Amino acid sequence: MRAPEFMMHAATLVVVMLLAPLIPGIASRTRSILTARRGAPVWQLYSDLWKLLRRGSVYSRTTTVIFRLVPIALLACVVVSASMLPLDGRSAMLRFPGDVVAFAYVLALGRFVLVLGALDTGSSFEGMGASREVTFAALVEFGFFIALASLSVATHELSLSGMLGSRALAVTWASSAPALIMIVGGLFVLLLAECSRSPVDDPTTHLELTMIHEVIVLDHSGPDLAMILYANALKLSVIGALLARVAMPTMGLSYAMRLGVLVAGLFAVGIGIGVVESSMARLRLPKVPLYIAGGSALSAFALILLLQ
Amino acid sequence: MIFLLSGLSLLVAAAFAVISMRNHRRGNAVFATLVVAGCGLGIVPAVQVLYSATAVRSGFASALPGGDWIFGIDPLSAVFLIALFGVGAAAAVYGVGYMAFDSRTPAWPCHALFALELVALALVVCAQAIMPFMGAWELMAIGSLLLILTEYRHAEARRAGLIYIVATHVGTLALFAMFAVLARTSSDWSFSALATGTTSPSGARIAVLALALVGFGVKAGFVPLHFWLPPAHAAAPSHVSALFSGVLIKVGIYGLLRVITLVGPPPAWWGWLVLGLGLSSAVLGVLWALAQHDIKRLLAYHSVENIGIILMGLGAGALGQAYGHPSLAILGYGAALLHTLNHALFKSILFLAAGAVYRLTGTRNMEELGGLARRMPLTWLAFVVGSAAIIGVPPLNGFVSEWLVFQTLFRAGFSADALRIAVLAVPGLALVGGLALACFVKVGGVVFLGTPRSSRSLSASKPGLLLDGPPLVLAAVCVFIGCLPVLVLPPMLIAGGFVAGVPLLPLEARAMAAAVGAREISIMAAVLALTAAAIWLIAQGLRRTVPVRQSETWGCGYPLPSARMQYTASSFAAPLLEIFGKLSGVRAHRGASVFHSESVDLILDGAVVPWWAVIERAALRLRPLQQGRLSRYLMYVISTVVALLAYLLVRAGDR
Numbered sequence: 001m002r003a004p005e006f007m008m009h010a011a012t013l014v015v016v017m018l019l020a021p022l023i024p025g026i027a028s029r030t031r032s033i034l035t036a037r038r039g040a041p042v043w044q045l046y047s048d049l050w051k052l053l054r055r056g057s058v059y060s061r062t063t064t065v066i067f068r069l070v071p072i073a074l075l076a077c078v079v080v081s082a083s084m085l086p087l088d089g090r091s092a093m094l095r096f097p098g099d100v101v102a103f104a105y106v107l108a109l110g111r112f113v114l115v116l117g118a119l120d121t122g123s124s125f126e127g128m129g130a131s132r133e134v135t136f137a138a139l140v141e142f143g144f145f146i147a148l149a150s151l152s153v154a155t156h157e158l159s160l161s162g163m164l165g166s167r168a169l170a171v172t173w174a175s176s177a178p179a180l181i182m183i184v185g186g187l188f189v190l191l192l193a194e195c196s197r198s199p200v201d202d203p204t205t206h207l208e209l210t211m212i213h214e215v216i217v218l219d220h221s222g223p224d225l226a227m228i229l230y231a232n233a234l235k236l237s238v239i240g241a242l243l244a245r246v247a248m249p250t251m252g253l254s255y256a257m258r259l260g261v262l263v264a265g266l267f268a269v270g271i272g273i274g275v276v277e278s279s280m281a282r283l284r285l286p287k288v289p290l291y292i293a294g295g296s297a298l299s300a301f302a303l304i305l306l307l308q
Numbered sequence: 309m310i311f312l313l314s315g316l317s318l319l320v321a322a323a324f325a326v327i328s329m330r331n332h333r334r335g336n337a338v339f340a341t342l343v344v345a346g347c348g349l350g351i352v353p354a355v356q357v358l359y360s361a362t363a364v365r366s367g368f369a370s371a372l373p374g375g376d377w378i379f380g381i382d383p384l385s386a387v388f389l390i391a392l393f394g395v396g397a398a399a400a401v402y403g404v405g406y407m408a409f410d411s412r413t414p415a416w417p418c419h420a421l422f423a424l425e426l427v428a429l430a431l432v433v434c435a436q437a438i439m440p441f442m443g444a445w446e447l448m449a450i451g452s453l454l455l456i457l458t459e460y461r462h463a464e465a466r467r468a469g470l471i472y473i474v475a476t477h478v479g480t481l482a483l484f485a486m487f488a489v490l491a492r493t494s495s496d497w498s499f500s501a502l503a504t505g506t507t508s509p510s511g512a513r514i515a516v517l518a519l520a521l522v523g524f525g526v527k528a529g530f531v532p533l534h535f536w537l538p539p540a541h542a543a544a545p546s547h548v549s550a551l552f553s554g555v556l557i558k559v560g561i562y563g564l565l566r567v568i569t570l571v572g573p574p575p576a577w578w579g580w581l582v583l584g585l586g587l588s589s590a591v592l593g594v595l596w597a598l599a600q601h602d603i604k605r606l607l608a609y610h611s612v613e614n615i616g617i618i619l620m621g622l623g624a625g626a627l628g629q630a631y632g633h634p635s636l637a638i639l640g641y642g643a644a645l646l647h648t649l650n651h652a653l654f655k656s657i658l659f660l661a662a663g664a665v666y667r668l669t670g671t672r673n674m675e676e677l678g679g680l681a682r683r684m685p686l687t688w689l690a691f692v693v694g695s696a697a698i699i700g701v702p703p704l705n706g707f708v709s710e711w712l713v714f715q716t717l718f719r720a721g722f723s724a725d726a727l728r729i730a731v732l733a734v735p736g737l738a739l740v741g742g743l744a745l746a747c748f749v750k751v752g753g754v755v756f757l758g759t760p761r762s763s764r765s766l767s768a769s770k771p772g773l774l775l776d777g778p779p780l781v782l783a784a785v786c787v788f789i790g791c792l793p794v795l796v797l798p799p800m801l802i803a804g805g806f807v808a809g810v811p812l813l814p815l816e817a818r819a820m821a822a823a824v825g826a827r828e829i830s831i832m833a834a835v836l837a838l839t840a841a842a843i844w845l846i847a848q849g850l851r852r853t854v855p856v857r858q859s860e861t862w863g864c865g866y867p868l869p870s871a872r873m874q875y876t877a878s879s880f881a882a883p884l885l886e887i888f889g890k891l892s893g894v895r896a897h898r899g900a901s902v903f904h905s906e907s908v909d910l911i912l913d914g915a916v917v918p919w920w921a922v923i924e925r926a927a928l929r930l931r932p933l934q935q936g937r938l939s940r941y942l943m944y945v946i947s948t949v950v951a952l953l954a955y956l957l958v959r960a961g962d963r
Contacts, residue, residue, distance in 0.1 A: 056855035060862070062759055064681045066692075072847050076840035083835065094835060096828030098715040102702060105711075105741070106836070109701035112745055116692075119753030119875075121861045122679075127753075127875020134749055135883040138742025145738035149731050153721045208864055219862050223850035227843075289887050296735075307721075307728060 005091070008255055012088040015259065016266075017079075020237040021045035021230065023270040027197070030274025045233060049226045057222035062122045070117035070220065071227035077110030078231045082238045086165040089250040089258035095161040100148045103160060104141065107235070111137055114228075118216040125208045129215030132285070136212070139289055140194050143296030147183050147190070150303040151246065154179065164245040173249060179302040184247045186302070188272065189295030191243060193288070195236040198277040200288050210282070240269035309366050312381065312434070315350030315393075316427050318342050322400075323423040330416040336404045339419050343426070347397035350430065354389035357381045358799040361814050365436055374439035375497040383803040384569065385433040387645045388555070388562050391652035392433070394785070395554040396426045398778035402660050403547035405774025409667045410459075418458045418545060425451040429555055433562055438487050438497040445483070449476045452556055455548045456540050468539035471912070475536035479526030483563075486519035490570065502570050513571050517578050520567040521585075528560025530589035530619055534612045535912035541608035542672070546663020549604060553611045553659060554652035561618055561648055565641065565807045568626065572809065576726075579626035586619030587736045592891070594743040598750070598881045599894050599907035602672045603662045606751060607655065610698065613740060614651045617713060618644045620737060624716040624730060625808065631727040634810045636719055639824065642804030643712035646797065650697070650705040650789065653782050657694035660779040661687050664771040665755060669764040674877040676762040677755045683768045688756045690779035695748040697786045700741050703833030705789035708797070708826075713737065715824060743884065750880045759871040791833040797821040878905060 025042040032039020059067065083093045084103045092099070115133055118126040152158065154176065155168035163169065173180055193200040196213035208215050217228050244265025250258040283291055322342035329335030357363060365380025381389065400422060407415035428451050431444035453476075456469045489512050494501045522533070529537040537557065541549045564582075568574060593613030600606035625640025664687045665680060666672050681688040693704070700710040714737060721731030760766040770776075789796050798817035805812035812820070863869045885892040896905040908914065 053850060054854065056857065057851065058857055058859050060860060061858050062679075062861050064757070066681075066757070072840055072843045076836060076843050079839050079843075080832070080836050084832075094828065094832055096825035096832075097823075098711050098718065098825060099828075099832075100718075101711045101714045102707075102829075102832060104738070105701050105707055106832075108699070108741065108745055109696070112696065112699065112701060112749065115749045116753055116757065119749065120681075120757045122758035122869075122871070122874050123861045123863065124873045124875050125864065127758075127880060130749065130753065131875065131880045131883055134742075134746035135887070138739060138746055138884065139887075141742035142735050142739040145735040149718065149721065149734040152718050153728070153731055156722045158715060158718055222854050222856075223847065226850075227847060285883075286886075303732070307731070 006093065009088055009091065009093045012259060012262070013082055013093070015263075016082065016087055016237050016241060017234060019263065019266065020234040021049060023237055023240060023266055024203075024233055026267055026270030027273040027277065030271045031278040034275065034278040045229070049230055052221075052226035052229070053223050055222045057224060058219075060121050060219050063117075063120045063219070066113065067117045067120045067219075068224070070114055071224045071231070073113035074110045075227050075231040075234075077106050077113075078234045078238060081106045082234065082241075084160055085238060085242055086161040086245060087241055087262060088255065089245060089253070089262065090165045091161040092165075095159045097158040099159045099161075100152070100163070104144060104148075108137075108141070110231070114216060121219045123219065125215050126218055128209075129212055129218075132212045133216060136193055136200065136288060136292065139292040139296075140190050143186065143190050143292060143299060144194075146296055146299040146303055147187050150179065150183055150299055150306055153303065153306045160242075164242070164249075165251075167251055169246070170249040170251050176306060179305040180246065182298045182302040182305075184243065186295045186298035187239075187243050187246065188269075189298065190292065191236075191239050191269070192273065192276065193292050193295070194239060195232070197273050199280050199283045199291065202282040205282075236269075237266055240266050243269060309353065309364050309379075309381070311349050311352045312354075312389075312430070315346045315348070315352075316430060318346030318349060319423045319427050322346060323420040326416050326419040326423070330414070335416070336408075336419070339423070340401050340404050343400040343423055344397045346423075347393035347400075347426070351390055351393040353381055354386040354393070358383055358386040358390070358802060359814065361802045361812060361817070370439070372439070375437060377440045378436040378498050379431070379434045379440065380436045381434060383799070383806040384562070384565055387649060387800065387803050388433040388558060389430060391558065391649050392426065392429050392555045395551060395652050395656045395782075398782055399547040399550045399554075399656060399660070400426075402550075402663070402775060402778040403545065405772060406545060406547055406663055406667060408774075412461075413459055418455065418548070421451055421454050421458075422548065422551070425455060425551070429559065432559055436499045438491060438499075438502075442480075442483065442487070445480065448556070448559070449473075449480065452476075452552065456544045458545050458548065459543065462543065464539070465543040468536075468543035472536045472540045475526050475533075479523045482519045482523030482526075486516050486523055486567075489515050489519070499566075499570060513575075516567065516571055517574055520564060521578075521581070524560040524563035524567070525585075526560070527557060527563070528615050528619075529557050529612055530585050530615050531592045531612060532911045532915070534589070534593070534615075535909060535916050537612060538605045538608040538909065539912075541611070541659075542602055542604045546604070546659050546666065549607070549663070550656040550659040553608065554656045557611060557615060558648050558652065561615070561622070561644070564622065565644075568629075568807055569809070573629040574626045576627065576630040579623050579630050581623075582619050582626055583623030583730060583733060586616045586621075586623050587733050588616070589613070589619060590616030590740045591736060591743075594740050594747060595885075595888055595892055596907070596909070598743065598747045599885055599892050601674055601877060601907070603665065603674055603677075603751060603755065604659070604672050606674075606747070607658050607662060610658075610744070610747070611651075611655060613744065614647070614655065614698070617710065617737065617740065618647045618651070620733060621647060621709075621713045621716060624713070624720060624733075625804065627720065627727055627730055628716075629808055631723065631725055633723060633727070634808060635820075636716060636723075636727075637808035638801055638804045638810060638812070638820070639712065639719070640716045640804070641807045642797070642801040643709055643716055645803050646712060646800040647709035649796075649800070650709045650786070653786050653789075654694045654697035654704075654706055657690050657779045657782045657786070658698065660775070660782075661691040661694065664775040664779075665768075667775070668768040668771050671762075671764050674751065674754050677760070677765045678758045678762075678871065678874065679756070679760040680765055680768055681756040683765075684756075684771060684776075686776040686780060687771060690776065690783045691756065692752060693783040693786060694779070695752050697790070699744040699748050701745075702829070703787070703790045703836055705786045705793075708790055708793045708829060710737070710741065711829070712797075712824070746881070746884055750877055754875075754877040754880065758874050761871050761874065791830055793829050794821060794826040797824075797826045
């Protein structure tokens with residue numbers, strides 16, 4: 001890979017990293033507009049992060065070193081998985097055959113450390129959250145790989161850069177748009193589950209028993225919590241970017257246009273989350289597997305269409 | 309060959325040394341040294357064969373029926389020899405420390421049998437003719453039975469031994485039938501003659517492939533032939549469990565691959581069958597593992613899962629052969645072999661660490677453990693590396709082989725023929741990964757993190773270097789393979805090419821490893837490490853600028869938390885198990901004031917044991933025939949002779 005190209009990929013990653021805390025803000029702003037409330041400003045998460053960075057930390061006496069590793073491992077894993085995604089619409093910084101698997105499994109490594117950190121506290125609430133997190137993550141993984149397999153079958157590519165940054169995706173849009181529409185729909189359903197948004201998880205709840213993701217990080221505080229919140233926002237942007245790149249192939253466009261499409265896609269994801277959150281309540285926990293199965297089924301139909 | 313023979317002699321010497329020096333203070337040290345030296349010598353020719361893509365063999369003329377006794381190392385046997393000697397050396401050293409904890413069971417029989425079992429396993433994978441193969445196979449079966457019975461005072465061990473011996477002999481019976489069919493059209497009983505005589509009719513090939521799946525399948529332990537595996541792994545001493553899970557069950561995989569080299573490209577239905585068996589084994593294995601409370605039984609079910617993943621690679625390879633895609637066949641077989649080696653490494657770590665936990669706490673029940681990370685930090689370190697490897701996250705070896713299996717399945721999706729349906733196995737493998745993550749978070753979190761759930765785990769202490777050293781060494785190998793697959797993948801592809809009948813030169817294998825992206829895995833591992841290091845520096849800087857204090861875990865304001873309020877292993881796994889309903893094999897007993905749940909093996913307790921009772925009842929009907937009276941037995945003999953004479957007369961009359 002030539003140096004200027006590499007700089008372009010790196011610059012896109014930096015833009016996404018800077019914009020990441022904005023997307024949850026857009027989601028909550030959309031919700032407040034739709035429900036006719038005043039709501040928090042769009043950049044609320046930025047000020048939350050800034051506040052947390054200056055707050056003191058409290059560590060539980062039960063915890064071991066793994067608890068302190070959680071923010072570091074989580075953030076590192078999200079950043080590395082982002083570097084495997086063709087954010088700029090052409091190629092990723094890291095691309096190799098089967099990097100789709102690496103993308104998902106690096107995120108899984110982050111989850112592994114996060115959930116172990118939750119059990120490290122010995123708190124029953126965090127144990128409960130950890131149990132729910134791994135349960136739904138296993139099902140989401142299933143659906144996510146159906147979508148990846150469909151994309152791979154459609155484009156005959158093994159890497160994310162090949163699938164999303166090549167002419168093959170545009171050709172597939174021309175030839176089998178229904179399948180790709182179903183993949184986009186399925187991925188959005190899974191995104192809501194993976195990034196702990198409504199209807200799977202309610203980011204605004206204040207009751208520990210009803211939380212999934214919030215409860216895992218109950219004992220983190222100060223800069224550690226800031227890093228975890230930031231990593232979650234970045235993960236939302238990364239998966240949102242994946243969705244945006246599937247939905248909008250940008251093969252022939254200039255770099256500025258491709259970047260614009262990406263940012264527009266991320267904003268659209270934020271607005272979409274806000275619309276879902278203002279229109280439906282959180283599902284009962286036993287219903288969540290059905291919800292994820294529905295999202296997986298959408299991608300599965302696409303896979304069957306493409307395998308025909 | 310001379311290295312292998314001297315290595316095996318050292319192992320035999322180790323067995324005799326530990327027997328003759330059983331009352332001597334230094335007996336164990338001599339034993340461990342001899343085993344490590346023997347394994348070290350034995351691994352040399354295997355590595356040589358694998359990296360140079362050659363084969364060595366030597367025959368011993370035999371006057372017995374069945375032809376010469378031929379032994380040799382080819383790329384296929386070399387992979388299994390490396391796993392065997394690597395795990396064997398680590399487990400033997402660990403075993404010395406492990407057996408010293410139990411003063412009631414004498415250690416020397418277990419040690420001697422362990423060394424001899426290593427020899428038998430080496431002979432199985434090196435045998436190149438039917439007679440030595442079956443001989444070594446039975447030695448291996450008997451040796452492993454005796455190893456299961458090391459703690460024969462426990463009824464659990466005796467029951468496990470009984471189930472094992474029945475299962476293994478069913479397998480042996482199928483193997484006898486398989487070799488009988490194979491040898492019908494061949495000039496002698498050596499594997500090379502069997503391989504050239506494969507122009508046999510397709511009916512015979514179907515029979516051979518089906519019998520191989522039963523005979524070797526019992527040993528490999530995929531669903532539904534896995535039922536002997538959990539009790540045997542739980543009852544055996546932990547270093548023996550490591551050898552069983554790491555090497556013994558892999559001999560079944562070896563057998564399947566060996567049969568492919570003997571009968572040539574398998575038909576497509578066999579490939580689909582193996583892929584299907586692999587997928588169901590992987591999903592059910594990890595699901596049943598989630599339901600376990602006994603840490604060693606849980607690990608045993610994970611072996612069922614990983615055998616499933618290996619079979620998925622094997623099945624994809626067979627399909628590649630059947631549909632005429634040689635590169636896919638090499639990749640599939642290579643992935644299966646690499647996962648075999650990787651599973652041997654990380655499952656040994658997990659069993660050895662679990663054994664240390666068992667020795668220091670006296671229980672294998674997870675619900676009584678907790679908080680061991682502070683008391684056994686090195687065991688925890690090894691365990692967490694092993695867990696990360698088994699769930700297949702980078703930068704560890706489990707990721708490399710699962711990524712290869714994924715890649716084979718993705719590539720199968722590109723083909724224009726029916727092979728592309730194989731891509732449907734991709735989400736299944738992803739589900740297995742997700743469930744394995746849930747399961748190892750449960751084990752790691754409940755056993756090692758939080759606060760101790762009983763006095764047993766409260767009083768645990770550091771297990772010492774003999775119990776911590778071997779798993780840590782294996783963990784280092786896991787990290788090495790995970791970060792530098794470019795050194796380990798080419799030999800696996802050479803072995804895969806050997807099975808697929810497409811011999812690869814070392815140079816070609818290296819080119820193929822580079823083409824599938826082995827180098828970039830190292831780059832990714834480096835990026836991951838550097839990013840984490842950079843973020844760590846930033847985090848340390850941030851943490852230094854703010855006040856830090858210690859406190860209790862947040863309990864929503866409740867001031868008196870107790871260890872019993874923690875989430876248990878059962879409740880952790882409950883949401884996932886409920887999704888799968890009856891398939892998860894959990895039986896819950898609800899009363900007015902009690903709740904109790906247990907996990908049953910759907911095959912052993914649901915099918916094998918009930919059917920066994922039916923056979924037993926039928927056999928009882930035959931009791932009257934056997935009354936212990938000599939006159940009766942003489943009458944049986946005479947009537948048999950009369951019947952045979954009558955048969956001869958009738959035959960003569962026909963002519």
